Amino acid sequence: MVAAPSEETMAEIRLPAERKYDAELAALARTDRGARPPGWALSPRAVETYVMGGDAPVDGVTITPKYIGDRALVQVAIATLASDRALMLAGEPGTAKSWLSEHLSAAISGTSALVVQGTAGTSEEHIKYGWNYAMLLAEGPSERALVTSPVLRAMREGKCARVEEITRTSSEIQDALISILSEKQVAIPELGQVVSAQRGFNLIATANTRDRGVNEMSAALKRRFNFVTVPVVEDLEQEVAIVTRREAELRADYQVGAAPPADLARMLVTVFQELRAGLTKDGKTKVKTPAAVLSTAEAISVLFQSGILAQSFGGGSVTAAEVTRSLVGAIAKENADDVKVLREYVETVAKGRPGPWKELHAATKAHVRG
Ligand SMILES: Nc1ncnc2c1ncn2[C@@H]1O[C@H](COP(=O)(O)OP(=O)(O)OP(=O)(O)O)[C@@H](O)[C@H]1O
Ligand SMILES: [Mg+2]
CATH class of the missing domain: 1.20.920 (Histone Acetyltransferase; Chain A)
Known part of the structure; x- marks a missing residue:
């Protein structure tokens, strides 16, 4: 007979960054004296330390390096996220674009979970909102029947949303993102509501340069991003x-x-x-x-x-x-x-x-x- 896994042997394979490194994030937050951009959990300097690792323990906690590479690149990425522009991490496959995006959002917003995986099938529901149809039929459009997307939640809560593999999404989705990024608003006409992004909202997209051309990004969308190219390590x-x-x-x-x-x-x-x-x-x-x-x-x-x-x-x-x-x-x-x-x-x-x-x-x- 095969025993069922006990509580002790049950464990998640992979914890999100904010849980795996919660002690590091908490120590940085406790000691952070820098100015925090509105809606941010940490100052830009503390986010940098979290990502690159610290020279000395912070409040007794060693800050391990997450991204190993160019510090200047990480600084530009962090500064972008404090600005009105969104961040695009572009580069060859396997260069830690998604990894960096996860850690940046964990450090800045305390969560890396507001993520949309870009595919050819990504629809507006994934970046705006959809409905729980059973509830919609039962009680008409209501807040309860609304199914919010990670992007809409990030706007409401003033957090970083992540869009993975943005170049794989259709041009309709890319156009919808343009309006979100320029207006920082999403209208929900069914509820007579307009969701305005709270301070702290921004977007981190990743794009694989080998996939470019699948859906070449429009110039209008590119203008809303600062591009940071994550290099292949040669050393x-x-x-x-x-x-x-x-x-x-x-x-x-x-x-x-x-x-x-x-x-x-x-x-x-x-x-x-x-x-x-x-x-x-x-x-x-x-x-x-x-x-x-x-x-x-x-x-x-x-x-x-x-x-x-x-x-x-x-x-x-x-x-x-x-x-x-x-x-x-x-x-x-x-x-x-x-x-x-x-x-x-x-x-x-x-x-x-x-x-x-x-x-x-x-x-x-x-x-x-x-
Ligand atoms: N410079 C680096 N520093 C730390 N980890 C790295 C670095 N380069 C690659 N890795 C590791 O490589 C793994 C894959 O990285 P990730 O999935 O983020 O790549 P990616 O650039 O998003 O690739 P893809 O384009 O295929 O989605 C991660 O475990 C990450 O830790
Ligand atoms: Mg990736």
């Missing part, structure tokens, strides 16, 4: 730091997997950077670039999966064999030919390198067909 040490930190956090959240040795993590990130750039780090050897997106996010998940493979089916500790097996899955996403690109890379680059690279070469020969 090896920095990307290794991001990947190892986030992999360790995932391992703690999911409570599964073995810790990968540092030299394997480093090798994996090097492989990603060299394949992405089409050039080895020493600038000497050109390599083919696969069609698959080799983002930082992808590197994190390859490393995490290697740990699970090692723990579940391997000898317990992560070796190049597990890394290779997960790497192939990440690379073969777009087309099977990419596996050939990996093989070629391993033959020309990995073979001559010491340590785990030799194992990578051997494991690729053993595990990778094509």
Whole structure:
């Protein structure tokens, strides 16, 4: 008989930022002496510290870095949110756009939950309001029958709303957002009501530059945003730091997997950077670039999966064999030919390198067909 999960073993996989880091946010709020823009839970400086991490503990609480990268970029993003303009985080896949959007809204508004996922099917109800039809039929239009969207709630409560993957939404939705962003109002004619945004309301959108063109954003909508481009990390040490930190956090959240040795993590990130750039780090050897997106996010998940493979089916500790097996899955996403690109890379680059690279070469020969 399989026992039902007890209360103790029941736990949410992933807490929203404002709950996971509630101690950090509370400590920052207690000690924050800076001026807070109207409707904000923290001052811009404290939001920055929350996102980038602190040098020293704040009121006994260590402020961990969330986004690892350019501080100036984060400052511009925060300043934008205090202005009349909305914030657009644009960039390649897996560069932490959604991650940054979640943490910014958690720090500024105390919630990251007011989010709309942009898809081709996103309708006006998702950004304005809809109705509970049973109640609408029973008692006519009323506040109780109204189903508010996350954006409308953010306007009423003076908080940050988030629109993910905005470029995937139809032009009608983009037009509706233009009117919300310029007028900061939504009319609900059925109730004879106009909702005016409270101070503190703003919008954070994310857009994947690889998806552009699906629904090219109108110039009118672009004008309502400040664009902040979230870059792909090119520095090896920095990307290794991001990947190892986030992999360790995932391992703690999911409570599964073995810790990968540092030299394997480093090798994996090097492989990603060299394949992405089409050039080895020493600038000497050109390599083919696969069609698959080799983002930082992808590197994190390859490393995490290697740990699970090692723990579940391997000898317990992560070796190049597990890394290779997960790497192939990440690379073969777009087309099977990419596996050939990996093989070629391993033959020309990995073979001559010491340590785990030799194992990578051997494991690729053993595990990778094509
Ligand atoms: N510079 C970074 N600092 C901290 N974490 C990062 C960084 N780059 C990537 N990550 C991690 O990568 C993961 C994926 O990031 P996220 O989902 O935000 O990417 P994205 O840019 O929204 O991608 P997509 O365009 O595919 O939606 C997150 O776990 C995030 O922590
Ligand atoms: Mg995203």
